[in-house]
Amino acid sequence: MWCKKSFIYKFKNFFNLTIQKKYSVIASVLENANIGENAEVRGWVKNLRVQKELIFADVNDGSCAQKLQIIIPKELKTDALTYGSSVHIRGKLSKSPRGQLELVAENVEVLGPCVVLDGYPFNPRTTHPPEYIRQYIHLRSRTNYLSSILRVRSSITKHIHDFYSSKKYLNVHTPILTSNDCEGAGEVFKVQPDCEDTIKAMMQDGKDKDTVYFGSKTYLTVSGQLHLEAICRGMGNVYTLGPTFRAENARSRLHLSEFYMLEAELAFCYSLEQLQNHIEELLKYIFIETRHTNEADLSLIDKENSKPPAWLQKKFATLTYDEAQDILKKKKVVNTENGLNKEQELALVDYCNGAPVFIVRWPKDLKSFYMKECQDDNTKVEALDLLAPITGEIVGGSLREDDYDRLKSKLPSDKLNWYLELRKFGNIPTGGYGLGLERLLQTMCGITNIKDTLPFPRWPHNCSM
Amino acid sequence: MWCKKSFIYKFKNFFNLTIQKKYSVIASVLENANIGENAEVRGWVKNLRVQKELIFADVNDGSCAQKLQIIIPKELKTDALTYGSSVHIRGKLSKSPRGQLELVAENVEVLGPCVVLDGYPFNPRTTHPPEYIRQYIHLRSRTNYLSSILRVRSSITKHIHDFYSSKKYLNVHTPILTSNDCEGAGEVFKVQPDCEDTIKAMMQDGKDKDTVYFGSKTYLTVSGQLHLEAICRGMGNVYTLGPTFRAENARSRLHLSEFYMLEAELAFCYSLEQLQNHIEELLKYIFIETRHTNEADLSLIDKENSKPPAWLQKKFATLTYDEAQDILKKKKVVNTENGLNKEQELALVDYCNGAPVFIVRWPKDLKSFYMKECQDDNTKVEALDLLAPITGEIVGGSLREDDYDRLKSKLPSDKLNWYLELRKFGNIPTGGYGLGLERLLQTMCGITNIKDTLPFPRWPHNCSM
Structure with missing residues (x-):
């Protein structure tokens, strides 16, 4: 015990x-x-x-x-x-x-x-700009700037494990390799053995290079959520912290091809409010603990960090998606596409005086198949995004559809029958979320470019070392 | 602070x-x-x-x-x-x-x-055999056997982070995607975007599907060691705990295609003995803490676990590679190939009364290019394997070659020039090791098949869920 x-x-x-x-x-x-x-x-x-x-x-x-x-x-x-x-x-x-x-x-x-x-490449008594330091990935941990960021990253990781451990959450190592492809919207990496001899030796009738090793096409994970749900429905509260992947052709200060995601699934979760309170507690815990353990690092990364953010003392704001759209119309920050773009996300944070804000009750069409419909409006789902300064969206979450028949009607692929069957025996209501570790570091430390939040960044046209 | x-x-x-x-x-x-x-x-x-x-x-x-x-x-x-x-x-x-x-x-x-x-698939008051439970990967966390194993795994992970944190080691997230291929001996997975449109949009002259996304052929990591060394030479003691991959066509009770490795690199490490003492302290800490936190789980997994192993009270034995070969000859446990096979590893553990044993000073030809030669015998390297009950090899480690010119002459590829350059500026002596988390669980809990040590095992012909 x-x-x-x-x-x-x-x-x-x-x-x-x-x-x-x-x-x-x-x-x-x-x-x-x-x-x-x-x-x-x-x-x-x-x-x-x-x-x-x-x-x-x-x-x-x-x-x-x-x-x-x-x-x-x-x-x-x-x-x-x-x-x-x-x-x-x-x-x-x-x-x-x-x-x-x-x-x-x-x-x-x-x-x-x-x-x-x-x-x-480095000189004494010189503050080299991050873009310069980034050219020397193998040596950049020798600079004050990057070593402070790596210490903060290490501490945050520790605080995350301590937070969940104190609540008796199970740390689950969800897999990197998966045969699920339905969540990545086409933006997935596929995996094959590199060795032609191995492929030849394993080749059987009806198999091609993509399926020969594992017997099915295999991808790098885009989320551990579905796997977490499998364990949550047998063992209660669970979390995972590990790398996830996107094969997007996007270069921005907010995107990486390989990044860390913290995901948790709460057993017996009945309301979005329950999920929001938990996420707010987590974020404040990480911010407060990190200020204790890494005060000097935070100031060194950005002098603006010398004071804790004012919002640490306040309750996070909540807006429905419809309320958010009204505010954006009034502010004339419009978007021709569905959903919220980055400019709109940051405008909403600005509207809340630079504090994080939950956007809840999203249109069903904008969100994933596994999200639970709102009881009073079946065009909406019980989903949330948490928007934060610098990065915009930092957390995405939802209550999960726990009705077997309703989920069955929305299942995108037969490959996910295992996910449906989780609801068949001793089912429970659950909800969960994913938090981007790199974006958390950006928000906490005031790091403009996501490539400086981790030791070995990978993005299109770059996988050095 | x-x-x-x-x-x-x-x-x-x-x-x-x-x-x-x-x-x-x-x-x-x-x-x-x-x-x-x-x-x-x-x-x-x-x-x-x-x-x-x-x-x-x-x-x-x-x-x-x-x-x-x-x-x-x-x-x-x-x-x-x-x-x-x-x-x-x-x-x-x-x-x-x-x-x-x-x-x-x-x-x-x-x-x-x-x-x-x-x-x-499960019945009350029934102990289902692990092979049966393994057929229902998505439901198996609902069994006593697997849920106890997952709790022990979660606790071990916590103890590992606590151990290094108490020693102020930096937790480094080494990358999963890498352009290094030299360590995998051909047994690596390669990675490409799945989407043909992405590939077309990014295609340039002289690029093929393997290189178009990152600009170089990209693999799943087989070890974070070289990356750890880059951080260690700027920030001192470091460790990483995460997934690694092997594209072997081997099905055994000891092999997986995706498995977790704990790797650490010790700054200012001058002797194998220093490394051995550290590894022994780590293992004993994990064993003792886990017996405290998960006593009931350990007994439930295997009744043999009700008592702590006798070797916890003793110093681990050490044999040189040559001594080990002499013992095996006398025991008539021979091997036509170089190195030690599984039967020999277990025979050596048996020779040490079932206690873990370090095998040190390995022939240079059997080990990697980055290992430091023994000062008194340049046919040997300062390398160690730690052998343990049930699994045989559980840890592999070495002192690293810290002489710039000697390393340069042994470097297997120009791609590793960054690794060589780490020695050029403010170099320090380091040593490190890798420990297989699944094999540790096998040894600690008496789990015969490695597929039962993690929630979602991947092996040739299997990547379900």
Whole structure:
């Protein structure tokens, strides 16, 4: 049985144990700083100031945004000790005249030199623009900007797992490979073995290259929702966090070919309001926790982040789709196509003073087959989009059609008979949503281009590394 | 900055907040059981015993292995209340004559009936064999066996994140799509857009279907290691947990086409011993924590799991590759091919009394180009395999070649120039490993067939759902 108290106790003990190692990461040195004690750190020189008798080196090891100032007596300086080099420093912790923690070096070892003139693309005391940094994907984690984003991304991931764990949600690893194609609207990637010998060896009558390996055409997932529903109808509340794929030919600051989606399915979910409250709680939890764990990173990514957004203290607004359209007409932000385009989404966020806003009760024709019709209006479905600053849509969700016969009449393919059959035995009402992790990072950190929210972005014409 | 104390405090507050909801999952009811209090649960009837005046229903909602016994007065019984039906029960918590917590129902609502004769494949009071359950992938989370395995899998995932978080390792989302093909030894899947219109629209001179979308041939990842190394050389210790792929034409109880790999890269890693100690600590942490959180699940999956394995108290053994070969010769477990086959791996575990054993210092020809040569013998590399009961190899790792020129001479493809260049600027010694999550589950739980360790297994000729 899951026992929180013993878990936290053990976790603490475990933690104490691990800090008794030989050297410490800088985050730990800063947390447990004891002036006068010996310390040993390893990292990279981010800045170097040479004075008469002393050299000041700012060293960072990736464990936090902060740099530890190292005081190096001139006799310990070697030619290899430059900006960008990796170093191992032994010394004593001290306090600077300004009260800042610093390490007075007694031994300096340069592990790997860095000759900037030999092609290193970054310079000290320089804020390189994100477009420039993006040209050096393999080296860009060495910049302050990208390393802070990657730390925030790692923390958000942790907070997501903690949120669901505290609510006893099951973490389900939904598959990347799937034989379902009906959700991608044609924008899917297909998968085949690369090796011709494997294909030949497996070839049977009536099979082609697309179907020979798995026995059916196989795609990269566009959503884990249908799979989550299968587990939810046996085990209750579930979530998944993992990569999903779109083969769109679209290049924009908001689109990737491979991106992370957080999806959850709530068992015994009877109303959109129940789903909205849960989503609002999740988002506020992630925002608040991340401000605690990564304050320095957030400020470093964008100075605008130094204050928490005002909407954290307020209830999210809700508009019906029809109300939203009325507002947009009055604002003269119109759209010749159905649904809401990006400009309209951002206009609605603006209308709500820059706070996230739920758009609910969507026209049935604009949404997927599995969404539940509104009881009082069968032209509408119990669907929601959550719109947020910078990105517009950040969450999409709905109550699911739980009536066997009604779902049967709307099923787009016989391949989904398994999905229909979930409703046949011990059925329950469920609702769920998907949240784009990269867009969450954009909104939280003020990152204009989605390609800077993850370590190895993939988009049309680019799959480097 | 990451602040553990405030985090745990906030986490607790958050947790208290969430249990004030209207109904509780059964795991919470059992934890906070207050006899005499009102309670409300929702779940599925796993067993039903009808007596003269009372009906006894065992209800489970997936939140834990335990079932809550519900006492239902006969007048509340309806025809729909059967094995497999989903129910919403309101009542009062009480204690059975045997001291067991039970819920005396005051209101019983059947949410979804379950007509076994209408094709429901499972029966009450029956232990269905795993091969039978596997035929009903979409329904199998409704069985005790598979739901316990999925809970253990979810817990292990949580413990893994907690382990690395306590050590301040960065969680990196390495990409699924990659243009690297050199590690898969030909056994890779390739990826293309499915839509012919997209392909036509993007087609340019000199491109074919394989390269048109990304500009280079694109594969599903076989390992995140090389990408991890890029981040490790800018930010220190890193790990990743996610799906990897093999397009092998092999059907066995140990192979899948899509499986999860935990990979970590240790910055400033100077010796195999340092790596071994870390791997041993990780494995023991996961085993010990999971026994705490999922004791009932472990016993339910396999009665042999009721006791922790004896080796948890001991240091893992280490054998060099040459020593291992000598032992196998003496035992007459021979192999016409190079390396160790499955029979030999298990014979070595057996030689170590069923405890995990590290095999170190492998012949260079058997291992990958990026492994560091042993200083005292350049025919060997600083590589390790960890062998475990049931599965044999469960972890593979090595120190990485950190000498620029030596790596350059061994680089299998120009496409990997970025990997070489990581060593050019501020280089550090690193080492890392990959651990198969499904094989860990097999070893921990005594699961013979790997297809039962994850919710939606994919193997040659099977990608159902």
